[in-house]
Amino acid sequence: ALSDYRPHLIGGFADENVNELLYLDLEQEGAIAVIPLADQLKVEQNLPIAPTVLPSPTEVNYPDIPDGELLGYLHRATEIKEGGDWKAKDNTVKSTEIDQQLEDKYNFPFCDKVSTATNPIDWGELTKSGNAPKACLDTILKRRSTRAYSAANLTLEELKALLDFTYQPQHYIEQGLDGTPDYFDLSLIETFIAVSGVNDLEEGCYYYAPKAQELRQIRFKNFRKELHFLCLGQDLGRDARAVVFHTADLQKAVARLGDRAYRYLHMDAGHLGQRLNLAAIYLGLGVSGIGGFFDDQVNEVLGIPVDEAVVYITTLGRPRRRL
Ligand SMILES: Cc1cc2nc3c(=O)[nH]c(=O)nc-3n(C[C@H](O)[C@H](O)[C@H](O)COP(=O)(O)O)c2cc1C
Structure with a gap:
């Protein structure tokens, strides 16, 4: 059964060989990830649960690169060439090297804190083969990006449930879900949430502390107008009731892991x-x-520390039903 296969995300691979194998037009395209499917029932196929391989020497000196060319540069600079000078084994990032912080990165003295501890989402019955909740597989098939939000608020319980599922996978082991999903290095990613319509939660911007399971308030106002602008005038940003910002300390990531960290x-x-x-x-x-936003202004407006570069935004709300 397909559910016996465990996908394993691989970011460290020889780009040139993979691109060639896929007959990609190198001017236009390049592989960014490889996902082997291993049969969990065959021991020899079981991939070790280990952090990714760091394939190239750590490069921290960059030339001055104009804004629009940065992505292409980083992609090329982190390419692994066939026969190139890399040794996967020696460069494997050891889990001990990955920051096993006991504390959440940001704590602000005197800030308001709201606990997000909650009961895990109940995903219901497992599939016949017993490998995963049926509702979860159905949701994967059903998932679509919402195109417009209504004016109705979210509830705090709903927001807590979303955060619990996203950042506390260990709470879902008993429901047949993976308690330790593959990540490159989550200690480099932080989460901030701009709240503009969640019942029983003050409007403003919060840091989400995953270890403490709490929201720590850093700004106190309704940012709806600003969010519209920050998301390049997209209505999704304005109408969302909560906007989640995933950020990363790029300098720290590059210093530790080289510029390939940018991909991961x-x-x-x-x-x-x-x-x-x-x-x-x-x-x-x-x-x-939301991938379209003004990077620097997000930090300025919402009070997100300047070291944190926003890498991805997710808007949340209630879907506007078609009349
Ligand atoms: C990384 C990423 C960035 C996105 N950025 C935007 C965006 O800026 N504006 C928008 O309206 N939708 C955005 N979307 C939603 C995509 O338009 C949507 O995922 C795509 O059309 C496929 O539809 P589906 O998610 O319903 O399968 C983004 C989706 C992803 C995964």
Whole structure:
């Protein structure tokens, strides 16, 4: 059965070989991830649960690169060439090197704190083969990005449920879900949430502390107008009741892991975004990712520390039903 296969995200691979294998037009395209499916029932196929391989030397000196060319540069600079000078084994990031912070990164003295501890979402019955909740598989098939939000608020319980599913996978082991999903390095990703319509939660901007399971308020106002602008004038940003910002300390990531970290951080943020998507759709809420935003202004307006570069935004609200 398909559900016996465990996908394993691989970011460290020889780009040139993969691109060639797929007959990609190198001017136009390049592989960014490889996902082998391993049969969990065959021991020899079981992939070790280990952090990703760091394939190239850590590069921290960059030339000056104009804004629009940065992405292409980073992608090329982190390419692994056939026969190139890399040794996967020696460069494997050891889990001990990954920050196993005991505390959440940000704590603000005297800030208001709201606990997000809650009962995990109940995903119901497992499939016949018993590998995953049926409702979760159905939700994956059903998931769509919401295109417009209504004026109705979310409830605090709903927001807590979304956060619990996304950041506390260990709460879902008993429901047949993976308690330790593959990530590159979640200690480099932080979460901020601009709240403009959640019942029983003050409007403003919050840091989400996943270890403490609480929201820590850093700004006190309704940012709806600003969010509209920050999301390049997209109505989704204005009408969402909560907007989640995934950020990363790029300097720290690059210093530790080289510029290839840039690729992996986006995958991790995308993975978190996808968990928000699944939980929201299952709960009948609206959700959409946003990749179009003004990077620097987001920090300025919402009070997100300057070291944190926004890598991905997820908007949440109630879907506007068609009349
Ligand atoms: C990384 C990412 C960035 C996105 N950025 C935007 C965006 O800026 N504006 C928008 O309206 N939708 C955005 N979307 C939603 C996509 O338009 C939507 O996912 C795509 O049309 C596929 O539809 P589906 O999600 O319903 O399968 C984004 C989705 C992803 C995954």
